Amino acid sequence: MPWNDNAGGGGGPWGSGGGGRRGNNNNQNPWGQGPGGGRRGSGNGQGGGEPDLEQFIAQLQARIRRMFGGGGGKGSGGPGLGLIAAGIFFVWLAWPGSAWYVVGPQQAGVVLRFGEYVRTTGAGLQFKLPVPFETVMLPEVTTTNEVAVGATPQESLMLTRDENIVEIDFVVQWRVDLTYPEGVRDFLFNVRDPQGTVKAVAESAMREVVGTTELQPIITAGRTDVARRARQIIQDTLANYNSGIQVLEVQLREASAPASVIDAFRDVDAARQDAERAALQATAHANQVIPEARGDAVRLLEESRGYRERVIAEAEGQASRFNQIYTEYRLAPDVTRRRIFLETMEQVLGRSELIILDQQSGSGAVPYLPLDQLGRDRSPARTQTGSASRTGER
């Protein structure tokens, strides 16, 4: 067996100790014996069981004798013992944290004598009784600690007063309360697991606040108010515990509708924009229609005023013309009357297609008049201008 061969040869994994011990162990199970032999072998270096132990004890005794011997017997070992005692004493005092300690600017040094609070010290190098008598705790008191709530849906989804669900993710910043003298003591001795306490109290407080507020304010203008109220409850509760914890700030990182309904909420915002746009478009329409109507109104009024002035002027003109003719007419009514008649007939008949029919001579037969051909070369335009100019001449 290769395994046994290796063990016997002394080159096996269990070292030379196994081989050096006893030859008759060779046929035994290497698992059982190997390790034991090896350990013993390496502890000694020289091999051999009982004699080795005896020798070791003897050496130890000799060493002890050298140490204590002076004090007990001859007195010649005095300086050795004193030296060792002094060394131990020196190490005891000099060991960091034993008789002196350094308090950082962010820390407070709280000294306990056998577990009993004795004093609190400030920053810098400080002294105390060495270790079994006095121990020191160095809590970080000026550091701002952060607790985040809302990392998981279970933490972040909260019910509002109107039975909606809001997603809230917030951070509480706290530190040891230094506003009263016993703050550090309370912090160290009154509450187990400050960070966990702050978190549990914060979540409970936030749910309490959210539960009394409606959804809309939480996700819009009421955010800061929610944070402020939660901060107040957290602070009051922690003060009630005499926890020595001061809540600095509660910051709402997120306060919105849950992810699965956010689209519907966005659509409401979009609807507001749509409504606003519709109203603006209507206003634009109004802004166009009303001034147009005003303009039309002014045009109508001006037109009518124009009509009035024109009609009056025309009437005055015609009346004046008549008056003047009438004045002259009165001087020679008959002649004037006849003149006017003749002049008018002249005008009218002069431009007309005149057909003179003698009723007496034509009494035998009815004359033929081609009525459809009579008006053929008439032109309305010419007639109008002609008549206008002719009347104007008179």
Place this chain on the structure above:
Amino acid sequence: MPRIVLISLAVILAIAVIVGLSATYTVSERESALVLRLGNPVAVINEPGDEEPGLHFKIPFVDDVLHFDKRNVEFNMAPAEILAADQERLVVDAFLRYRIVNPLRVYQTVRDERGLQQRLSAIMDDSLRGVIASIPSSEVISGQRAQVMNRIQLAVEAQVATQDIGIQVIDVRILRADLPQQITDRVFERMRSERQQEAALIRAQGEERARQIRAEADREAVVILANARAEAERIRGEGDGRRTAIFAESYGQDPDFFAFYRSMLAYDLALRDNTPIIISPDSEFFRYFQNQAGAPN
């Protein structure tokens, strides 16, 4: 001889150290200690109200010292489904904060902190169910959460007092009071449809407002125009009236001449070029046509 003296000295020293160590114990600020003398409680050190932390002595190997945490400790109950008064199921996660004030009673009733927490679990569960069963779910979730917590705390305190387990209940708070998952889904569904409804309403209201604005503008325009037309007619009437008055004044001087004159004017204006006119030679116009004397024919 000196060797033996030396060894016995060392042994004595060692025994002295061992005995010395086992004759003393320290009690920290944050704990109190119960001293048992062969199982018989003889002293409680550093109880609340009797502060004596620090180094203390006992009889070695006879007295046994048990330490109890004196701090404010959280006990968080596992979330439980609880029926509210309106038969709605709520998942309630509550925690309790307590302080051991009587280590002896704790030791006697529940032995240690683990036993204590088991007992508290039962008490909390019982109190929670008792209180919440008498309140509608909406009150637990929202409304009067602080009051509900207060009632639960009173119930827990009553049980703690009855069982006298040596602790002081500092606070009971509901961490979560939520609806179970399938109801949560329903809430989401409802929230979504509420928003859809709201969006539709807002859009409709926007449309309504737009139409209102348009209608008002259109009406205003119509009114402006109508008023303008009325005014225009009045002004025209003014003109016409003035014209009639002018004519009446002027023509009224001689209605007969006016009739003649105006007729002449009208003939001239009314009859256009090339109007066919059939006229008899007997007419007034042709009075002198065949007879220069002008005698009427």
